Amino acid sequence: MIHQLKEKGMSWWIKEYVLKRAIPIPKLLYAFDIVLCRELRDKRPKTLLFFLKVALSRQLSRRDKLPAYNTxxxxxxxxxxxxxxxxxxxxxxxxxxxxxxxxxxxxxxxxxxxxxxxxxxxxxxxxxxxxxxxxxxxxxxxxxxxxxxxxxxxxxxxxxxxxxxxxxxxxxxxHGSFASASCIECRTRVPGKDIEDDILRQRIPLCKVCQANAAQARAAVAAAKKQEQSKKKRRKSGNPWDGDHSEDEDEKGIPKVGVMKPDITFFGEKLDDxxxxxxxxxxxxxxxxxxxxxxxxxxxxxxxxxxxxxxxxxxxxxxxxxxxxxxxxxxxxxxxxxxxxxxxxxxxxxxxxxxxxxxxxxxxxxxxxxxxxxxxxxxxxxxxxxxxxxxxxxxxxxxxxxxxxxxxxxxxxxxxxxxxxxxxxxxxxxxxxxxxxxxxxx
The missing domain is CATH 3.40.50.1220 (TPP-binding domain)
Structure with a gap:
């Protein structure tokens, strides 16, 4: 069993012994000198499978040197x-x-x-x-x-x-590379050279697509607001704008401008499949x-x-x-x-x-x-x-x-x-x- 594990890998081994042969996981663990108490033996299969993977990983880490190769x-x-x-x-x-x-x-x-x-x-x-x-x-x-x-x-x-x-x-x-970069909002991908100048000048590289979309949305909001205001009577103070209007309302419906992140895997992130x-x-x-x-x-x-x-x-x-x-x-x-x-x-x-x-x-x-x-x-x-x-x-x-x-x-x-x-x-x-x-x- 250990030889098959080291030659065929963990995935094959689990499919063979757990799924195909249907050997209980506590019994498989016992083969690796691991004895579970009654409380742990009654755990859900997912938990028992985690214990088994730990045991298999420990075995895989014990590689024997091949004596035929030395020089x-x-x-x-x-x-x-x-x-x-x-x-x-x-x-x-x-x-x-x-x-x-x-x-x-x-x-x-x-x-x-x-x-x-x-x-x-x-x-x-x-x-x-x-x-x-x-x-x-x-x-x-x-x-x-x-x-x-x-x-x-x-x-x-x-x-x-x-x-x-x-x-x-x-x-x-x-771990990816700097050959390309992607927007964290819209996922637009560009060559890495496109953001190099910003990075070397210590500026945050922003997505040009997001910026264009945001500018277009702001223009549309401004046009709509202007059209709405033109229909209203001017106040006696001469102020053409409603007094209850806020800048936060201007940003409603405006898409966020994403940061261009180099297509590298940062620590803690999952590797590509x-x-x-x-x-x-x-x-x-x-x-x-x-x-x-x-x-x-x-x-x-x-x-x-x-x-x-x-x-x-x-x-x-x-x-x-x-x-x-x-x-x-x-x-x-x-x-x-x-x-x-x-x-x-x-x-x-x-x-x-x-x-x-x-x-x-x-x-x-x-x-x-x-x-x-x-x-x-x-x-x-x-x-x-x-x-x-x-x-x-x-x-x-x-x-x-x-x-x-x-x-x-x-x-x-x-x-x-x-x-x-x-x-x-x-x-x-x-x-x-x-x-x-x-x-x-x-």
Whole structure:
């Protein structure tokens, strides 16, 4: 039952065991070591189904790592041979474009927290408006995979539309984008460029259709009022207007002028139904999941990884560890550096991308496209005998140090012999300064 749940998903499982086989929910819960007291067993089916979904979600969150995949070589082979790849992306793939991420050590939240300019409890309380940015190597990497016919779909949490600018066709912008905006009153939709000037000048963008309708209604009211007044005798005071008339009456029947809201999903709002439909279709086809540049903290997109069949290999490419998931290969570092390394190993040549400003604690500084005197990038380094590899820019602190120590124990990851390339890399590392090596890990 647990195997079927992890492979076929919660919806299939509930249909099979609750509807088709008609097994009582308390009995199903008992199979997951959950015993309901008599009072709860007598609850309505809707309440019992909620308890069951909680239990199933807990099981889905316990993914077992696939022991066959551990190394960068394994990641390269998966990229070369997979036919239907889902790529889930977040803010980390746009950092090099000049758009800071939220939660990393140098992310936007850390920058604002240090400055003390805003009283923020959570990075979700700020929005970024995309300006004149160009796609990063990560965006071109996704496009390259699509051009090779290997991309099943790119699910992006970003609203900057850089995937589209890079030419990616099969992309689902889970949280919407600034590509368009809609009136909250009449639902008129316009291109995002139509409201850009108002937003950048910190003006509230108002719906032009609503404004025209309101102006037309006011003109009609004024004409009717004038016609009515012309039929009345002027008062002795010479005032042509009725004394009991108020400005509130003028607004009766006048439609409200709506605000143009960018077509993005704000925090607390429900995602478009297309997200659920696409995930339901794609989970039956996917043969590789790659997560790039996201800490997977914002539901429901963060939860989609739980609903992919657990037998599908997973690769995480991120600056920091994501500790609540269990991917098969973890490549920590600057996302651009990681994908460029993988492409070099695969013999893939990405389009040249212009380097844009990069976020720092001091603000946004321009980084030259060619940095003279910069040493060539160091090869990735394996953390102990684990499935975690470190590239330039990797963060992880004590978690990495603990993992390196623990992964040296054979019982933790089982027998995972090193490939020839790994053995050569280990020999090279043995000649390096051990103290400097540990300092980099910490």
């Amino acid at each position: 960068v070589d394994d990641a390269v082979n998966l990229l070369r041979n997979s036919k239907r790849i889902i790529i889930l992306t977040g803010a980390g793939i746009s950092v090099s474009c000049g758009i800071p991420d939220f939660r990393s050590e140098n992310g936007l939240y850390a920058m604002l927290k240090q400055r003390g300019e805003y009283d923020l409890d959570d990075p979700q309380q700020i929005q970024i408006y995309p300006s004149n940015f160009t796609p990063s190597p990560c965006h071109h990497f996704i496009k390259f995979i699509e051009d090779r016919g290997q991309l099943l779909r790119n699910y992006t949490q970003n609203i900057d539309t850089l995937e589209t600018l890079a030419g990616v066709k099969n992309v689902l912008q889970c 297309r997200f659920d439909r696409c995930l339901e279709m794609d989970r039956e086809k996917v043969d590789l999941l790659i997560v790039i540049g996201t800490s997977l903290k914002v539901a429901p997109v963060a939860d989609m990884i739980l609903h992919i069949p657990h037998s599908v290999p997973q690769i995480l490419i991120n600056k920091t560890p994501v500790k609540h998931i269990n991917p098969d290969i973890v490549l920590l570092g600057n996302a651009d550096d990681v994908v460029v390394h993988l492409c070099e190993r695969l013999g893939w040549e990405l389009p040249r991308a212009k380097t844009r400003p990069e976020a720092t604690r001091e603000g946004l500084r321009k980084r030259p496209s060619v940095e003279t005197g910069k040493p060539p990038p160091q090869p990735p380094r394996r953390v102990g005998n684990s499935h975690v590899w470190l590239f330039e820019g990797a963060e992880g602190g004590n978690w990495l140090e603990t993992l390196e120590i623990d992964s040296r124990e054979p019982s933790v990851f089982g027998d995972s012999p090193l490939s020839q390339a790994d053995e050569d890399e280990e020999q090279v590392d043995s000649h390096n300064d051990r103290g400097a090596k540990r300092a980099r890990v910490i």
